Amino acid sequence: MTESPLLVAVEDGVATVTLNRPERLNAFTAALHEELAAALERAAGDDAIRALLVTGSGRGFCAGQDLSERKPALGETRRDLGQGLERYYNPLIRRLRGLEKPVVAAVNGVAAGAGASLAFACDIVIAARSASFIEAFSRIGLVPDAGSTWFLPRLAGSARAMAMALTGEAVSAERAAEWGLIWKAVPDDALMTEARELAERLAQGPTRALGLIKRALNRSASNGLDAQLDLERDLQREAGLGEDYREGVAAFLEKRPPRFSGR
Numbered sequence: 001m002t003e004s005p006l007l008v009a010v011e012d013g014v015a016t017v018t019l020n021r022p023e024r025l026n027a028f029t030a031a032l033h034e035e036l037a038a039a040l041e042r043a044a045g046d047d048a049i050r051a052l053l054v055t056g057s058g059r060g061f062c063a064g065q066d067l068s069e070r071k072p073a074l075g076e077t078r079r080d081l082g083q084g085l086e087r088y089y090n091p092l093i094r095r096l097r098g099l100e101k102p103v104v105a106a107v108n109g110v111a112a113g114a115g116a117s118l119a120f121a122c123d124i125v126i127a128a129r130s131a132s133f134i135e136a137f138s139r140i141g142l143v144p145d146a147g148s149t150w151f152l153p154r155l156a157g158s159a160r161a162m163a164m165a166l167t168g169e170a171v172s173a174e175r176a177a178e179w180g181l182i183w184k185a186v187p188d189d190a191l192m193t194e195a196r197e198l199a200e201r202l203a204q205g206p207t208r209a210l211g212l213i214k215r216a217l218n219r220s221a222s223n224g225l226d227a228q229l230d231l232e233r234d235l236q237r238e239a240g241l242g243e244d245y246r247e248g249v250a251a252f253l254e255k256r257p258p259r260f261s262g263r
């Protein structure tokens, strides 16, 4: 029996989603995309899931598109790669960014091509010190995709983004943290414990408010200050009507830890 290209386990409010093609450094196939899309749909609609943890099995996080699926490109037929982006990669990135629940990436090894984009699309990225990020696209004559040309300059600044994209050089996890591409780099053997603890902590948080925080920060990338102030007003109004706000204030005044329901 062939193993599923994606493993999903839900525990303590956290859906752990593991890309599971270790022999190909978890490169994306159509089947992996389909399963990942289904897992993200489920996470969006299931109130029992209050945070996501995305990681890879084996020594890689994700090596981007599985190039063995692109072998026909070596023949006469020219493939329209825009179709694959439209069908798989763009919806994936939109689903991750639009999911109003926190998504933690535990980058356990190399994240290359769209695998790096996948990591950058997650909300908080923790990487093992031995991991690296590679904008591998130019190495094979392609353009960074799956959001990389949007994420890179915003996270690391345009000089670093341009050099990463043009050279395709690997950037170590520690340098990625120094540049602000990711939240932090940790010793390899601490990665999963740290990432899981963080995801569990977030899963016990005020889920609705965390979703609104995500929406506010995502919108800030295209909003001016006036529009952002208006958005903050609207989102704060919504958060202030939530049960978790009442609980947060009550817990503070009673000097006890809050018990957030996510509503």
Ligand code: T3D
Binding pocket: 023, 024, 025, 027, 063, 064, 065, 066, 067, 068, 070, 081, 084, 085, 110, 112, 113, 114, 115, 134, 136, 137, 139, 140, 142, 145
């Ligand atoms: O096509 C479209 O739809 C457009 C969208 C494109 C999105 C993209 O992501 S384009 C970029 C695609 N990805 C790459 O170009 C990266 C290719 N991989 C590498 O350059 C290297 O594997 C790494 C730098 C990531 C890691 O190097 P290393 O030396 O640690 O590992 P390795 O030996 O190269 O890889 C281990 C195995 O995984 C190896 O198989 P083998 O020889 O043991 O049978 C290798 O072929 C396989 N593998 C790694 N990446 C891919 C892959 N197989 C298929 N596709 C891959 N992307």
